[in-house]
Amino acid sequence: MEEQFAKTEIHKPENIVYKKSDLMVDRPLSYCPGCGHGTAHRMLMEVIEEMDISDKTIGVSPVGCSVLAYDFLNIDMLGAAHGRAPALATAIKRMWPNHFVFTYQGDGDLAAIGTAETIHACNRGENITIIFINNGIYGMTGGQMAPTTLPGMRSSTSPYGRDVPTMGHPLKITELIAQLPGVYYVTRQAVHTPNNVRKTKKAIRKAFELQKENKGLCFIEIVSNCNSGWKMTPVQSNKWMEENMFPFYVLGDIKVDGKLIEMTK
Amino acid sequence: MGELKLMKGNEAVAEAAIRAGCDGYFGYPITPQSEVMEYLMAEKPFERTGMVVLQAESEVAAINMLYGGAGTGKMVMTSSSSPGVSLMQEGISYLAGAELPAVIVNIVRGGPGLGTIQPSQADYFQAVKGGGHGDYKMLVLAPASVQEMCDHVKLAFDKAFEYRTPVMILSDGAIGQMMEKVVLFDQIPRRTDEELIKQCPWASNGRPKTRNHNIITSLDLDPAGQERVNLKLQAKYQMMEKNEVLYEEIQCEDADYLLVAFGLSARICQKALDLARAKGIKVGLFRPITLFPFPAIEVSNVGNRVKGILVVEMNAGQMIEDVKLSVGCKVKIEHYGRFGGIIPSPDEVVKALTQKIIGG
Numbered sequence: 233m234e235e236q237f238a239k240t241e242i243h244k245p246e247n248i249v250y251k252k253s254d255l256m257v258d259r260p261l262s263y264c265p266g267c268g269h270g271t272a273h274r275m276l277m278e279v280i281e282e283m284d285i286s287d288k289t290i291g292v293s294p295v296g297c298s299v300l301a302y303d304f305l306n307i308d309m310l311g312a313a314h315g316r317a318p319a320l321a322t323a324i325k326r327m328w329p330n331h332f333v334f335t336y337q338g339d340g341d342l343a344a345i346g347t348a349e350t351i352h353a354c355n356r357g358e359n360i361t362i363i364f365i366n367n368g369i370y371g372m373t374g375g376q377m378a379p380t381t382l383p384g385m386r387s388s389t390s391p392y393g394r395d396v397p398t399m400g401h402p403l404k405i406t407e408l409i410a411q412l413p414g415v416y417y418v419t420r421q422a423v424h425t426p427n428n429v430r431k432t433k434k435a436i437r438k439a440f441e442l443q444k445e446n447k448g449l450c451f452i453e454i455v456s457n458c459n460s461g462w463k464m465t466p467v468q469s470n471k472w473m474e475e476n477m478f479p480f481y482v483l484g485d486i487k488v489d490g491k492l493i494e495m496t497k
Numbered sequence: 498m499g500e501l502k503l504m505k506g507n508e509a510v511a512e513a514a515i516r517a518g519c520d521g522y523f524g525y526p527i528t529p530q531s532e533v534m535e536y537l538m539a540e541k542p543f544e545r546t547g548m549v550v551l552q553a554e555s556e557v558a559a560i561n562m563l564y565g566g567a568g569t570g571k572m573v574m575t576s577s578s579s580p581g582v583s584l585m586q587e588g589i590s591y592l593a594g595a596e597l598p599a600v601i602v603n604i605v606r607g608g609p610g611l612g613t614i615q616p617s618q619a620d621y622f623q624a625v626k627g628g629g630h631g632d633y634k635m636l637v638l639a640p641a642s643v644q645e646m647c648d649h650v651k652l653a654f655d656k657a658f659e660y661r662t663p664v665m666i667l668s669d670g671a672i673g674q675m676m677e678k679v680v681l682f683d684q685i686p687r688r689t690d691e692e693l694i695k696q697c698p699w700a701s702n703g704r705p706k707t708r709n710h711n712i713i714t715s716l717d718l719d720p721a722g723q724e725r726v727n728l729k730l731q732a733k734y735q736m737m738e739k740n741e742v743l744y745e746e747i748q749c750e751d752a753d754y755l756l757v758a759f760g761l762s763a764r765i766c767q768k769a770l771d772l773a774r775a776k777g778i779k780v781g782l783f784r785p786i787t788l789f790p791f792p793a794i795e796v797s798n799v800g801n802r803v804k805g806i807l808v809v810e811m812n813a814g815q816m817i818e819d820v821k822l823s824v825g826c827k828v829k830i831e832h833y834g835r836f837g838g839i840i841p842s843p844d845e846v847v848k849a850l851t852q853k854i855i856g857g
Binding site for chain 1: 520521523549551553554555557558559561562563564565566568569571573587588591595700701702703704705706709710711712713714715716
């Protein structure tokens with residue numbers, strides 16, 4: 233009885249300092265414990281909730297770990313074929329120009345099989361927001377090499393490490409996309425620390441505000457961990473990400489207000 | 498009566514799309530169907546009706562744009578020719594799996610591979626038997642004139658929404674390119690957002706706070722769930738077989754011999770029929786208009802009254818399999834086909850009928 237009383241007490245509106253977005257469906261996520269997807273989902277839904285645009289937002293989920301994103305986000309969504317989310321989003325936005333349209337895609341989906349759709353949607357300057365989760369691996373299919381896998385990084389299809397002469401270089405597709413005139417805002421963020429989470433949320437909010445103004449395509453890369461695929465604990469994976477992913481995929485704004493930010497690296 | 502015009506088949510498809518109230522066309526240029534998008538871009542339907550026309554970066558993108566638009570309840574169409582439609586097969590499978598209404602026009606050219614840009618009917622199997630992965634069908638219409646190119650667009654949209662299914666118009670390079678007079682139906686206004694939402698309560702176009710979210714997907718990881726999806730699709734195809742069969746019988750009542758042909762081949766067979774009848778051979782023509790659902794009972798009824806059947810196709814023998822399955826083995830059934838973009842002449846058809854069926 234005492235315990236229950238305490239719970240109701242806590243649940244009083246005036247005592248709530250933080251709760252998950254009502255746009256997150258109340259069901260367990262399919263992601264591995266420690267994965268950044270859940271946090272990225274939450275930031276996205278918080279922005280849509282705060283802007284009060286859930287009735288005017290249409291999302292497109294990919295094929296990959298986040299294939300079931302539509303099960304967790306309580307907004308209207310379409311599940312795309314592998315890599316084709318930007319094509320879907322293009323048509324949706326063209327026919328619902330006053331709606332907010334976003335895609336949520338992983339690195340295999342966006343930067344390998346969907347490269348053509350990604351580049352062309354960006355180049356046309358579609359007024360959509362692309363959220364790109366880069367964890368350098370194909371998580372869902374069991375940890376195969378991705379277009380963004382780092383040189384020397386091990387995966388199930390590069391078991392001795394990515395050998396650049398035979399397997400090619402990792403693709404910095406975000407830098408590539410930033411060059412395209414149709415793209416207005418490009419940033420690279422992370423969700424592994426409270427500070428980074430705040431920055432990511434700010435970036436998503438900015439992208440949606442810019443979409444409202446029809447400024448062109450906004451592209452947010454979130455460098456994330458894959459503790460299962462990388463075969464590490466969540467804590468180890470975040471440390472590894474900071475030490476290995478961030479030097480290659482440098483965090484920060486890449487293009488703001490349609491202008492490229494001067495790169496120091 | 499509607500407006501009378503002299504038009505190419507491809508242009509008739511484009512004009513019919515505008516008039517049917519289509520919301521979006523997404524395509525990629527390929528011979529011999531490029532006039533569809535050329536006509537649309539020149540006509541500025543975005544000014545006439547508000548219809549969106551977009552040139553995609555590939556047929557893969559185009560079919561997925563269709564999926565995106567259809568998933569929000571919009572009336573969407575694409576057109577292509579054989580190699581491009583091969584690229585679309587993945588997307589068509591997803592459209593079927595997610596039960597989305599869309600119209601796909603295939604102005605068939607000869608294959609395999611890059612093949613030829615000349616007309617062919619060699620994509621019958623691909624259109625009628627599935628084409629992409631998984632157990633699915635499309636409703637397939639086979640126009641045999643520019644008039645039908647126009648009328649079938651309207652019909653295709655109606656059926657696509659009635660059954661929530663992709664519908665294919667399977668034409669060919671000759672009908673796409675040839676000019677005939679066509680009576681155009683009057684402009685049907687595009688649906689308002691309110692009408693769309695009422696017609697498509699399943700569509701993902703923004704969740705009002707009064708309902709739960711709509712999800713458009715072809716994925717169900719639970720085998721029992723995915724089996725239910727398949728059973729639902731199969732039930733839908735059975736309904737189509739029951740209710741949507743279209744065909745034409747020409748002089749079949751007194752026929753001793755039967756020609757079975759669709760699309761352009763049926764046009765040629767009509768002339769062959771006249772030539773044969775002038776020689777005193779009583780020939781009839783059976784033309785399936787829907788290739789799926791195939792007019793199985795109807796062709797069997799006629800087919801079992803005659804002494805022999807010649808199936809004429811611009812391919813190596815594809816629809817003949819459905820004719821044989823329908824008619825059975827009591828009647829002699831032979832095939833006459835030309836390939837690679839060659840259109841058979843009526844004389845050839847009469848000769849083949851004489852040699853393979855009457856004399857054989």
